[in-house]
Amino acid sequence: MALLDLSGLVAGYGGITAIKGISLEVDPGEVVTLIGSNGAGKSTTLRAISGLIRPRAGRITFAGKAISGMKPHDIVSLGISQVPEGRGIFSRLTVAENLALGAFQRHDGEVHADLDRTFRLFPRLKERENQLGGTLSGGEQQMLAIGRALMARPKLLLLDEPSMGLSPVLVETIFATIAEIRREGATILLVEQNAAMALEIADRAYVIESGVITLQGTGAALAQDDSVRRAYLGEV
Amino acid sequence: MTPLFLAHGSAEFWSDQTVNGLTTGSIYALVALGYTMVYGILQLINFAHGEVFMVGAFAGYGVLVALGGEDISGVMVLVAIILALAAAGAASAVTAATIERVAYRPLRNAPRLAPLISAIGVSIFLSHLVDDGFLDGKSKFYPQIFPTGDLSAGPLSISYLQLFLIGSSLVMMAGLYWVVQRTRTGKAIRAVSESRENAALMGIDVDRMIVATFVLGAIMAGFGGVLYGLFLSSIRGSMGFLPGVKAFTAAVLGGIGSIPGAVVGGFFLGLTESVGRELLNEIPGVNLPNEWKDVVAFALLVVVLIFRPTGIFRQRETKRA
Numbered sequence: 001m002a003l004l005d006l007s008g009l010v011a012g013y014g015g016i017t018a019i020k021g022i023s024l025e026v027d028p029g030e031v032v033t034l035i036g037s038n039g040a041g042k043s044t045t046l047r048a049i050s051g052l053i054r055p056r057a058g059r060i061t062f063a064g065k066a067i068s069g070m071k072p073h074d075i076v077s078l079g080i081s082q083v084p085e086g087r088g089i090f091s092r093l094t095v096a097e098n099l100a101l102g103a104f105q106r107h108d109g110e111v112h113a114d115l116d117r118t119f120r121l122f123p124r125l126k127e128r129e130n131q132l133g134g135t136l137s138g139g140e141q142q143m144l145a146i147g148r149a150l151m152a153r154p155k156l157l158l159l160d161e162p163s164m165g166l167s168p169v170l171v172e173t174i175f176a177t178i179a180e181i182r183r184e185g186a187t188i189l190l191v192e193q194n195a196a197m198a199l200e201i202a203d204r205a206y207v208i209e210s211g212v213i214t215l216q217g218t219g220a221a222l223a224q225d226d227s228v229r230r231a232y233l234g235e236v
Numbered sequence: 237m238t239p240l241f242l243a244h245g246s247a248e249f250w251s252d253q254t255v256n257g258l259t260t261g262s263i264y265a266l267v268a269l270g271y272t273m274v275y276g277i278l279q280l281i282n283f284a285h286g287e288v289f290m291v292g293a294f295a296g297y298g299v300l301v302a303l304g305g306e307d308i309s310g311v312m313v314l315v316a317i318i319l320a321l322a323a324a325g326a327a328s329a330v331t332a333a334t335i336e337r338v339a340y341r342p343l344r345n346a347p348r349l350a351p352l353i354s355a356i357g358v359s360i361f362l363s364h365l366v367d368d369g370f371l372d373g374k375s376k377f378y379p380q381i382f383p384t385g386d387l388s389a390g391p392l393s394i395s396y397l398q399l400f401l402i403g404s405s406l407v408m409m410a411g412l413y414w415v416v417q418r419t420r421t422g423k424a425i426r427a428v429s430e431s432r433e434n435a436a437l438m439g440i441d442v443d444r445m446i447v448a449t450f451v452l453g454a455i456m457a458g459f460g461g462v463l464y465g466l467f468l469s470s471i472r473g474s475m476g477f478l479p480g481v482k483a484f485t486a487a488v489l490g491g492i493g494s495i496p497g498a499v500v501g502g503f504f505l506g507l508t509e510s511v512g513r514e515l516l517n518e519i520p521g522v523n524l525p526n527e528w529k530d531v532v533a534f535a536l537l538v539v540v541l542i543f544r545p546t547g548i549f550r551q552r553e554t555k556r557a
Contacts, residue, residue: 052433076439088434090427097423104424105439152439 001064003028003187004049004080004156009058009068011048018044020211021058026156026189031182033190033198033219035232036208042191043085045208046158049189050082051075063155077105079155083162087145091134095125098133098144102151111151118147121177139170146177156187163194175201195232199223207232247391253510259398259467261506262405266460267483268490268498269412270332270453276429276493277449279348283355284335285457286480287362288328290473292458293465294366295327296320297376305379313381320462321404328458331362332450341443359477366473375472378465401463408459409499412452416495425449429493478530485537491547500548508536 002025012018019041026032036042047053049060051072060068067075081102090098099118103111119126122143128136136144142162149157162178163171175197182188182201192198199205202219207228215222222228267289274282299320300308308316339358343351367373382397416422427435428445436442464479465471482505490501509529516522516532524532540547 050437052436071441072433072436073439073441076437082437084434084437088431088437090430090434092430093423093426097426100420101423101427101435101438101440104420148438 002026002061003030003063004189005059005061006045006049007059007061009045009048009060010056011044011053011058012056013044013053017056018211019048019208022208022211022213023058024206024213024216026187028155028187029185030203031178031188031190031201033192033202033205034208035192035195035198035205035228037232038193040208041211042208043160044211046082046160046189046191049075049158050080073105076152079153080158081149081152081154081156082158083145083149083160085160085164087138087141089133089136089141089144091132093133094130095133095136095144096129098148099125099151102148104152106152114151114153118150121150121180122147138165139167139173142166142170142174143177146174146181150181150186154186156189157181159188159190161191161193163192163197171197195228196223199228248393250511250514251392253514254507255394255398257507257510258402258503259506260509261503262402263460263464263467263479263502264483264486264505265499265502266405266408266456266463267479268486268502269409269456269495270450271484271487272490272492272495272498273425273449273453275487277425277446278340278344278351280340280351281355281484282332282335282340282450282453283352283480284339284358284362285332285453285483286476286478287359288332288335288454288476289457289461289464289479289483290363290366290471290476291331292324292328292454292461293471293475294376294461295458296324296462297378297465297471299323300379300381306381308379308381313383316381317462317466321459324458324462325455326458328454328461329451332454332457333447336447336450341446359480363473363476368473371473375470378469378471380469382466397467401467405459405463408456412456413495415452421445421448425452482530482533485533489537489540489547491549494547494549497547497549504548505533505536509533512536 004026007023009022010017010020022045034042034045044053048055051070055068059066062078062080065078067078099115103114124140125144125147128140133141133144146162162174166174171194178188179201190198190202199219199222205217205219205222206213207215207222215225215228267285270285270288271282274280300316303316303319335358339354340351343354382400386393386395387399416425424435424440424445425448427438427440428442432442483502486501486505487498489504490497509532513524513529513532516524
């Protein structure tokens with residue numbers, strides 16, 4: 001059974017329907033990517049999953065439970081963590097406080113051990129532990145956003161454009177980290193404009209255009225697809 | 237209180253003015269905290285906050301009267317005041333949480349003006365409910381149970397009551413600061429103040445944290461209400477209006493949204509009304525009696541806003557994703 005299952009999802013803002021009947025699924029342990037150009041409906045899809053917007057139609061099922069229409073904090077407690085577009089760092093809170101909020105709903109004794117793990121994954125965050133989030137560079141903020149989401153020990157990690165606004169070197173670093181998280185067994189739904197990197201790391205991929213899924217397949221297959229190469233990989 | 241026979245300009249005179257300024261300033265600061273915290277999280281001026289302060293004053297009054305009123309003496313004075321503060325904090329908290337639920341939450345996504353009008357409506361409703369509905373236009377008087385007397389050293393002199401007011405409000409403010417900075421709820425409140433959406437993605441129940449913010453600010457206002465009653469004795473339904481506007485002024489002076497700003501702004505405003513006004517009186521030809529303190533306070537607000545619109549403690553702009 002799929003961990004996450006969207007079927008016929010319709011959502012938007014005001015008079016705009018940003019996604020028009022999307023169906024996709026993510027199996028446990030998989031890295032699935034949703035690629036598409038700016039405004040195609042990628043972020044709207046993630047926002048609907050995490051409860052920030054209420055779907056107008058369709059069904060979202062997580063671990064067998066219908067979650068559409070639930071409040072965001074209740075969805076987090078089921079095990080979905082989102083790294084929002086633009087990273088969503090609390091700029092007036094310290095790095096340590098940002099990470100603590102990632103584990104807001106946890107009351108188990110292993111939060112501290114997970115903090116150490118996050119610092120092993122991102123040694124830079126350890127160095128900046130007591131600095132305000134707003135003083136970090138873009139790359140450091142992205143590390144903090146990912147580290148913070150992992151502090152929730154999510155069953156499913158939603159990543160919204162982790163490469164956005166970062167230099168090519170930092171993009172490599174962030175994707176190497178995602179690969180590492182994946183090796184530890186995480187299930188990830190990755191939304192990206194950077195199709196080349198996303199397809200390389202993904203088990204399966206969906207292409208979204210104007211709110212509709214137009215193509216799907218394994219990451220490797222889509223990376224070889226002519227239309228994908230033309231539209232998203234910058235080849236003529 | 238300043239005895240009128242003190243020579244203007246003597247060391248005793250200035251010391252008294254300073255103590256008076258710190259005393260009223262501590263009440264302004266306690267009330268200002270609620271304005272600044274609610275503004276920080278909702279960008280809403282809670283104009284009913286003065287009435288939350290008033291409810292606290294009456295709850296404290298009720299406890300003191302129930303425990304014997306003027307007959308309370310000895311160690312019972314301290315016990316009674318602590319119980320009065322606790323009751324005031326609780327009553328103000330319940331009032332503020334109810335106001336949030338009934339008058340603000342339904343308007344959360346309405347245009348900015350709607351909750352503002354709602355706030356003004358709640359303010360007028362509560363003050364008239366108490367004055368006309370319960371008290372028939374009359375005031376109530378706090379039992380005068382606090383030990384009288386002064387602590388003096390050289391030209392410095394402070395009454396036990398003023399010392400208690402300033403000292404206890406500093407302790408309460410330190411407590412609030414600890415809650416906001418160190419506790420899980422405090423961190424969550426600060427996160428919600430920066431971004432409701434991103435806080436929700438952390439698993440924070442945003443509505444609950446908004447209520448918690450109202451409650452924390454209300455507890456401070458309730459404490460302030462009891463201190464006001466102990467100091468000025470007379471309380472009535474409309475008592476919250478002027479201190480409310482003054483505390484709001486203090487919050488703006490300090491930099492609305494900033495907790496240290498509210499405290500500094502409160503003391504600054506209190507001192508301006510006493511010491512600042514008397515300093516102006518040092519200018520030949522100027523004579524501003526105590527009744528002019530409100531004029532001085534609001535003139536100061538205008539001047540500060542012209543030169544520093546963001547207040548003393550500028551609140552860093554939050555980046556909205």
